[in-house]
Amino acid sequence: MSSTVSTGTKGRPGKGVRAGRPHAAWALPGVLFFAFFAIAPMVLAFYLSFTKWNGLGDPEPAGLANWQKLFDDPRLTQSITVTVLLTVVSWTFQTVVSLLLGVWAAGRQRNRAVLSAIFFTPFLLSSTAIALLFYSLLDPNFGIIRGDTFGSTSGAFLAIVFVGGWQFIPFHTLIYQGGARQIPEVLYQAAAIDGAGRYRQFFSITLPQLRNTATTSSVLMIVGSLTYFETVLILTQGGPGTDTAILPYLMYEAGFKSYDFGYASAIASFLVVAATALSLLLVRLTGFGAMRSTREGM
Amino acid sequence: MESYSRRWFLGAGATTLISATGLTACGSGSGSGSSGGTITAMVYGDDAVKVQTAAVTRFNASAAAKKAKGKIKLEKVPGSDYPAKLRTAMGSPHAPDVFFNWGGGSIKAYKDADQLIDLTDTIESDPVLKDGFLPSVLAAGALSGRNFGIPMRGMQPVMLFYNKAIFAEHKLQPPTTWDQLLDINAKLKKAKITPFALGGADIWPELMWLEYLVDRIGGPEVFEKIKNGDSSGWGDPAVLKAAETVKQLIDDGAFGKGFSSVAYTNKGAPAVFAKGKAAMHLMGSWEYSTQLGEFPDFAKKSLGWCAFPKYDGGAGDIRNVVGNPTNYWSVNARTSNKDAAIAFLRECASEQYAKDLIANGDIPTTSNAANLLDASPNPEFAKFQYSMVQQAPAFTLSWDQAVDPNISTPMLTEINKLFVGKSSPSQFVTALQGLK
Numbered sequence: 001m002s003s004t005v006s007t008g009t010k011g012r013p014g015k016g017v018r019a020g021r022p023h024a025a026w027a028l029p030g031v032l033f034f035a036f037f038a039i040a041p042m043v044l045a046f047y048l049s050f051t052k053w054n055g056l057g058d059p060e061p062a063g064l065a066n067w068q069k070l071f072d073d074p075r076l077t078q079s080i081t082v083t084v085l086l087t088v089v090s091w092t093f094q095t096v097v098s099l100l101l102g103v104w105a106a107g108r109q110r111n112r113a114v115l116s117a118i119f120f121t122p123f124l125l126s127s128t129a130i131a132l133l134f135y136s137l138l139d140p141n142f143g144i145i146r147g148d149t150f151g152s153t154s155g156a157f158l159a160i161v162f163v164g165g166w167q168f169i170p171f172h173t174l175i176y177q178g179g180a181r182q183i184p185e186v187l188y189q190a191a192a193i194d195g196a197g198r199y200r201q202f203f204s205i206t207l208p209q210l211r212n213t214a215t216t217s218s219v220l221m222i223v224g225s226l227t228y229f230e231t232v233l234i235l236t237q238g239g240p241g242t243d244t245a246i247l248p249y250l251m252y253e254a255g256f257k258s259y260d261f262g263y264a265s266a267i268a269s270f271l272v273v274a275a276t277a278l279s280l281l282l283v284r285l286t287g288f289g290a291m292r293s294t295r296e297g298m
Numbered sequence: 299m300e301s302y303s304r305r306w307f308l309g310a311g312a313t314t315l316i317s318a319t320g321l322t323a324c325g326s327g328s329g330s331g332s333s334g335g336t337i338t339a340m341v342y343g344d345d346a347v348k349v350q351t352a353a354v355t356r357f358n359a360s361a362a363a364k365k366a367k368g369k370i371k372l373e374k375v376p377g378s379d380y381p382a383k384l385r386t387a388m389g390s391p392h393a394p395d396v397f398f399n400w401g402g403g404s405i406k407a408y409k410d411a412d413q414l415i416d417l418t419d420t421i422e423s424d425p426v427l428k429d430g431f432l433p434s435v436l437a438a439g440a441l442s443g444r445n446f447g448i449p450m451r452g453m454q455p456v457m458l459f460y461n462k463a464i465f466a467e468h469k470l471q472p473p474t475t476w477d478q479l480l481d482i483n484a485k486l487k488k489a490k491i492t493p494f495a496l497g498g499a500d501i502w503p504e505l506m507w508l509e510y511l512v513d514r515i516g517g518p519e520v521f522e523k524i525k526n527g528d529s530s531g532w533g534d535p536a537v538l539k540a541a542e543t544v545k546q547l548i549d550d551g552a553f554g555k556g557f558s559s560v561a562y563t564n565k566g567a568p569a570v571f572a573k574g575k576a577a578m579h580l581m582g583s584w585e586y587s588t589q590l591g592e593f594p595d596f597a598k599k600s601l602g603w604c605a606f607p608k609y610d611g612g613a614g615d616i617r618n619v620v621g622n623p624t625n626y627w628s629v630n631a632r633t634s635n636k637d638a639a640i641a642f643l644r645e646c647a648s649e650q651y652a653k654d655l656i657a658n659g660d661i662p663t664t665s666n667a668a669n670l671l672d673a674s675p676n677p678e679f680a681k682f683q684y685s686m687v688q689q690a691p692a693f694t695l696s697w698d699q700a701v702d703p704n705i706s707t708p709m710l711t712e713i714n715k716l717f718v719g720k721s722s723p724s725q726f727v728t729a730l731q732g733l734k
Contacts, residue, residue, distance in 0.1 A: 054385075055385040055407075056385070056388055056413065057411050135564070139559065139566055140556025140560060141560065141570050148558055149559050150558050150559040151557070237499070238711075239499075239714050240715075240718035241711065241714055241721070242715075243720070253707055256382045257707040258703050258704040258707040259407065259703050259704065
């Protein structure tokens with residue numbers, strides 16, 4: 001096997017071959033853009049997490065003080081708990097609804113296309129607009145649902161889950177719709193011949209066939225929920241008390257309300273590490289990277 | 299996907315990102331480094347900014363500007379991100395020469411970084427500035443007795459507004475003592491009217507209750523001590539007593555049930571008040587213009603106002619006021635033309651400046667304002683407000699503006715916890731004592 005490689009021209013493989021794979025330099029604009037706007041700020045934030053800086057003058061070295069403070073902060077544990085809970089509940093809510101909607105919308109009838117287009121509109125609105133809209137709808141005096149929604153922990157939490165779902169379910173519905181349309185019709189025809197009913201077809205064909213789709217959608221939901229921010233900022237501001245203060249909100253508060261940029265950077269760095277670890281874990285556990293076929297034997 | 303990656307990116311490096319954009323955003327101004335005569339003034343760009351715009355135009359054409367060889371360029375920053383934008387600009391080479399602020403804690407970090415000019419001696423030696431403003435207002439914006447600001451907008455004392463129609467219908471009088479307030483409270487509840495509107499979602503309207511109660515129970519000295527950096531001041535019995543009083547009001551239903559879901563900023567609480575769902579509203583003087591804008595009929599016919607009542611046995615004078623005395627201009631220590639900056643600040647003590655404020659519905663904090671009040675859109679309200687501030691033995695700056703931002707943020711969180719019942723009055727006091 002290896003002998004075939006050494007027969008080419010000397011030097012790096014691919015040199016002298018004009019056609020075929022594009023040159024690495026083509027990626028340069030993208031790489032530079034990413035480096036300047038994502039990597040560099042991340043590195044800077046990590047550096048700032050070891051300093052004390054209120055935005056004026058030069059950052060002063062602070063050693064591990066910010067990290068010490070972070071791990072001593074009772075709000076860290078609380079916000080991790082809130083984030084985990086928010087992720088689990090949001091995932092369940094969004095997955096169930098968008099799976100059902102997506103499978104339904106995968107049908108070919110005319111009204112479904114029209115309705116699907118309507119369902120998709122919330123995703124086109126900005127998170128801020130949506131949050132403001134629901135804030136008014138939940139007003140205890142003039143809204144349509146009149147209660148002290150944001151004064152109770154469960155009310156505030158469920159409002160965030162619902163508003164987040166309302167916004168993102170259309171997107172995931174679209175993914176599931178695409179996935180469901182990919183399922184070969186012959187499977188259903190064969191199942192029908194075997195006498196399988198609608199429910200049996202759904203659980204034995206549709207659901208298993210949507211495995212990869214579900215993985216894609218779930219990874220997006222879970223990693224996305226770590227960075228949930230605008231909805232919390234507008235609806236609850238982390239309240240009541242600190243009961244819905246998720247990590248990105250804590251970071252915002254430390255940075256742009258308290259001007260404690262060192263501490264805010266520590267939270268931001270922690271968030272980057274946690275999000276990266278979680279997505280790697282998800283990719284590993286779900287076999288997302290391997291992308292095994294769902295059509296084995298076909 | 300798009301928003302998902304954007305948020306992820308924000309989470310990754312928001313702090314550095316914002317500083318980077320801040321640097322470029324402010325690059326358009328000529329900044330303090332320019333050798334020319336033009337200096338910049340950064341101001342909060344809301345409706346009232348037309349007063350400053352007019353002042354700048356007037357100043358730039360004046361003899362004072364020629365003498366100081368300087369002109370002012372006004373940089374209007376819209377919206378509530380003003381404090382964050384200012385912080386970024388002040389940390390950059392393009393800092394403004396003169397800038398709008400709330401006095402007290404809002405400028406403490408700049409003072410500590412030696413970025414402000416101490417104006418105490420300038421004021422003392424300049425009759426225009428020294429006699430131009432109400433002394434309590436000048437003092438309220440100071441830090442440790444030194445002046446770093448010149449008043450430049452209307453006064454914003456907090457007062458108790460009430461619905462005259464409801465009060466007349468139930469034969470009530472505006473309260474002057476706490477017992478009377480409790481009595482009114484009980485009668486209104488019997489009539490199924492929420493006694494007080496409260497925009498609890500914003501937290502700062504909740505803060506107003508504590509500010510007044512601590513003042514009335516313990517006197518202005520209690521918070522004065524805290525403001526000067528002594529966090530043991532939170533342990534004063536007046537703070538605990540105020541927190542307990544608030545707790546009683548909440549448990550008693552004085553604010554209704556849903557107050558945590560009502561905001562002031564989206565006009566929620568003003569609507570509750572104007573539509574007669576609540577009979578009273580403890581709010582800054584801007585409540586008047588808000589009501590005039592949103593519910594003009596209510597503002598003209600039924601809106602009444604009075605001072606916060608006296609607390610029986612308390613040490614505080616009923617004439618004491620809390621709120622925002624006004625906004626201030628401060629001068630950057632790195633300014634290239636201090637003479638022009640000071641000359642411009644003197645403009646704020648002029649009669650024309652005060653007239654412009656009056657025409658805008660604001661009450662100037664200048665000592666000549668009393669003669670101008672008849673020209674106000676509502677002279678009766680203007681006079682009440684002016685004499686309230688003029689006669690106040692003490693004007694306590696809103697706590698969240700008086701202390702450093704890294705104290706005020708957790709302080710507001712603790713106040714919210716007290717109001718939603720997440721912490722008891724004694725836990726509240728303990729938590730505040732722990733703030734450093």
